[in-house]
Amino acid sequence: MKRTGGTDAAKRAAGETAAELVDDGTVVGLGTGSTAAFAIRAIGRRVDAGLDVRGVATSFAARELARECGIPLVELPDVTGVEPGDCGVGAGIDLAIDGADQVADGDLIKGGGAAHAREKLVDDAADRFVVVVDRSKVTETLDDPVPVEVLPDARGSVADRVADLGGEATLRTADRKDGPVVTDNGNLVVDCAFGRIDDPDALATRLSVLPGVVEHGLFVGIADEVYVGDDGGDVDVRW
Numbered sequence: 001m002k003r004t005g006g007t008d009a010a011k012r013a014a015g016e017t018a019a020e021l022v023d024d025g026t027v028v029g030l031g032t033g034s035t036a037a038f039a040i041r042a043i044g045r046r047v048d049a050g051l052d053v054r055g056v057a058t059s060f061a062a063r064e065l066a067r068e069c070g071i072p073l074v075e076l077p078d079v080t081g082v083e084p085g086d087c088g089v090g091a092g093i094d095l096a097i098d099g100a101d102q103v104a105d106g107d108l109i110k111g112g113g114a115a116h117a118r119e120k121l122v123d124d125a126a127d128r129f130v131v132v133v134d135r136s137k138v139t140e141t142l143d144d145p146v147p148v149e150v151l152p153d154a155r156g157s158v159a160d161r162v163a164d165l166g167g168e169a170t171l172r173t174a175d176r177k178d179g180p181v182v183t184d185n186g187n188l189v190v191d192c193a194f195g196r197i198d199d200p201d202a203l204a205t206r207l208s209v210l211p212g213v214v215e216h217g218l219f220v221g222i223a224d225e226v227y228v229g230d231d232g233g234d235v236d237v238r239w
């Protein structure tokens with residue numbers, strides 16, 4: 001569920017400050033959303049000025065923006081040592097910069113842009129994952145609905161199982177056209193309201209094992225730091 005309270009000034013401060021963390025010769029995970037977009041544009045300006053970097057996009061939208069900004073892109077298998085017919089080992093992403101919809105105690109709810117499956121893959125693979133948010137995203141306890149990407153045929157059964165867990169699932173629909181939101185992976189998103197989430201780790205585990213769940217938007221213990229921007233352009237680094 002998108003929170004719209006944050007200002008562009010605060011998002012810019014967080015995104016552009018995090019973009020300064022990118023070192024020459026490294027691979028950077030490029031997040032999705034309006035705050036991560038400030039980071040992508042700032043990295044693009046640094047590439048124009050001579051920075052040697054390769055980006056791994058977390059979504060179609062992030063890929064398009066990175067291309068527009070002139071950031072050379074590679075695919076995740078290219079940096080994880082995957083050979084054809086082989087799994088490969090290890091992760092080759094030095095730093096990932098990504099937004100979040102809600103942050104409490106370093107844990108996140110993501111997926112407002114329906115990109116959380118690939119975001120989790122890239123953010124978790126990074127040696128350092130820096131979250132960029134404005135202050136409106138920071139709270140004591142997570143309580144926003146949790147986006148859950150599901151196989152299209154599983155939306156009903158997942159909604160039933162979410163009800164068994166004490167939640168209420170709503171199929172996400174697009175703002176300006178009929179029909180559901182379809183993810184980059186061809187799946188659907190159900191937003192699952194549980195109220196206050198006192199134990200994000202336990203809920204994450206319960207959601208992960210539901211048949212038909214591709215990925216949920218609880219990011220527990222994945223973030224290394226959270227850059228919180230404010231309207232005056234200051235950035236507070238937390239967790």
Ligand code: 5RP
Nearest residue numbers: 033034035099111112113115
């Ligand atoms: C997309 C995400 C985004 O990072 C999240 O929605 C934050 O976006 P914004 O910076 O525009 O508020 O998780 O799936």
